[in-house]
Amino acid sequence: MLKIIIAKSTDTLREIAHSQNIDMHSLLRVNAHIGDPDGDITNMKVYIPPEINNHFKIPPFGYPKMPEEFINHWIPTTSIEKMVLEEYDVLIVGSGAGGSAALYRVCEQWSKKGKKIGMIEAGGLLLPTHAHNISTLENERFPKYFLNPNISTPVGWELPEFPGARIVYALGGRTLFWSAVTPRMHKIEFPINDWPISYDDLIGYYNKLERVMGVTNDFTKDASITDITLKRLRENGFPQATGVPIATDISKTKFGTIKSDVYFSSIDFLARSLELNPFDLSINTKGVRVIVNNDKISGIEVVTPEGQPYIIRAKNIILSASALETPRILLNSGIEGKAIGHYLVNHSFLEVNGSFNRFDLPENFGNLGILVPQTREIPFQLQLYGLGGFFFYYKNQLPEQDRIPFFLQGFGKVEARYENKVMLHSTKKDRFGYPTIDVNFSYSQKDYRLISYIHNQMEYALKIINGKKDEEISLRPPGLDYHEMGTCRMGDDPETSVTNKYGQVHHVRGLFVADNSILRNTGAANPVITTMALALRTADYITQTN
Structure with a gap:
């Protein structure tokens, strides 16, 4: 009623x-x-x-639970003022391929064990993921962004003999922009280059990294432009040709999982590390000099953008600053070693833009990505991409036209010679008063013979795939391959190497190297996954002996 x-x-x-x-x-x-x-x-x-009619029962007002602390960026950071109050069990200098892999493995091995782990990065926060994962940076804007001197520092402009070199001073380093091509180093390179370890020592690490990074040959699966081109290569002298192995997560989203990182970068390792164990991260903190007492590492001197110096104490330090910056730190520190900075190698790098006849391909031809890897007989590799060096074609960039563009690259093995080196500049100093680097580099006659051979093989490859050159094949300037390595190479003999087989600097306990500089050579293969494999191995040695 x-x-x-x-x-x-x-x-x-x-x-x-x-x-x-x-x-x-x-x-x-x-x-x-x-x-x-x-x-x-x-x-x-x-x-x-x-x-x-009855009186309503109104629940009390209540705010959702607030976090106990806030973060100012998309990754937690720690002020340098807080880090100088700690003594770290491991401190990693640099967040690129080697540094991020070492951090991931240390956090995995020491998960929840109360160890103090830290990382410093000379640059700031640039991108939270690989640039290819950002839809606004398509293949026309990508090079405009990456090649901006404010984004990637063209250090080669000051190095006449290594003019193509660039360093990305930012969290994640050059992995924010790398091609993600991830071949293993050919096993023949280990005895040829007198490595102190064998291929078998890295197999387990290669396997783990390929799983974690999502390395796959299926990125171009069922793409007719790749299948047709592969068939032509395999039937005409390149039987080893394969779909390019790329570090990409192309699996389907399940159960609502957010998958925004298709292309892998070091940021993915940092994210995994956060899930495993807490670590301190200080950005815009440049390592300049390690501190050694009684042949044992005790810390590192760092400097902020304002020029303020600090000392961070650590029981173990892993230098992962790059093959150009890591030897600079060692040389600035007065670390003894005849090989520091020497044996600089890269890959000789040839490149050409070409195109296919549109009418030789089906209407929906897919994406293009092919690797012709090094073999025992040929110390070079070829890589074939889509427009502008990408593995895919943007629909709006392929209007109806008679030609489909592609990109062909050749990478050759370079001799490791003592006279090719990174050294401290005799007169130039940076804005903090520390000597800058200088580089002595040249190709040997053996290198030039291989370069000529690669040129001929690229001409032949263009012919058999029915590709048309849209320009002449060019030898790119040294450093433009972004594969510099060897300047702190590992070995058993301190006279000809900088670290032992675990990456520890000879005669300095607790000081390690984990970046491209530790590589004696990688043949013709891209160095990233081999650098990461060695970084995992170094991290295992540290965690198991501490």
């Missing part, structure tokens, strides 16, 4: 709804004789619905 009240002279239906805690729509439904909820209803009967 409805409750009835008589409206007072000041009442409206809306005011009654408010005073009785009644939903306005419910009140209107049972009072059809009242058309205007704000009109005069003096002395009129107002029916109160029975289901809301």
Whole structure:
């Protein structure tokens, strides 16, 4: 039965709804004789619905639980002022391929064991993922961004004999922009280059990294442009040609998992590390000099962008600053070693833009990515991409046209020679007062013979795939391959190497190297996954002996 009240002279239906805690729509439904909820209803009967006749139980107001602390960036950072108060069990200098892999493995091995782990990065926060994962950086904007001197520092402009070199001073380093091509080093390179370890020592690490990084040959699976081109290569002298192995997560999203990182970068290792174990990260903190007492590492001197120096204490330090910057730190520190900075190698790098006849391909031809890897007989590799060096074609960049563009690259093994070196500049200093680097580099006659051979093989490859050269094949300047290595190479003999087989600097306990500089040579293969494999091995040695 409805409750009835008589409206007072000041009442409206809306005011009654408010005073009785009644939903306005419910009140209107049972009072059809009242058309205007704000009109005069003096002395009129107002029916109160029975289901809301009783007093409402209103829950108390409450805010959602707030986090105990906030972070200012997309990754937690620690101020340098806090880090100088700690002594770290491991401190990693640099966040590129080697540094991030070492951090991941240390956090994995020491998970929840109470160890103090830290990382410093000379640059700041640039991108939270690989640039290919950012939709606004398609293949026309990508080079405009990457080649901007404010984004990647063209250190080669000051190095006449190594003019193509660039360093990305940012969290993640050059892995924010790398091609993600991830071949293993050919096993023949280990005895040829007198490595202190064998291929078998790295197999387990290669396997783990390929799983974690999502290395796959299926990125171009079922793409007709790749299948047709592969068939032509395999039937005409390149039987080893294969779909390019790329570090990409191309699996389908399941159970609502967010998958925004298709292309792998060091940021992925940092994210995995955060899930395994806490670590301190200080950005815009440049390592300049390690501190050694009684042949044992005790810390590192760092400097902020304002020029303020600090000392961070650590029981173990892993230098992962790059094959150009790591020897600079060692030389600035007065570390003894005839091989520090020497044996600089890269890959001789040839490149050409070409195109296919559009009418030789199906309408939906897919994406293009092919690797012709090094073999025992040929110490070079070829890589074939889509437009602008990408593995895919943007639809809006392929209007109806007669030619489909592609990109062919050749990478050759370079001799490791003592006279090719990174050294401290005799007169130039950076804005903090530390010597900058200088480079002596040249190709040997053996290197030039291989370069000539690669050129001929690229001409032959273009012919058999029915590709047209849109320009002449060019030898790119040294350093432009971004594969510099060897300047702190590992070995058993301190006269010809900088570290032992675990990456520890000869005669300095607790000081390690884990970047491209530790590589004696990688043949023709891209160095990233081999650098990472060695970094995992170094991290295992540290965690197992501490």
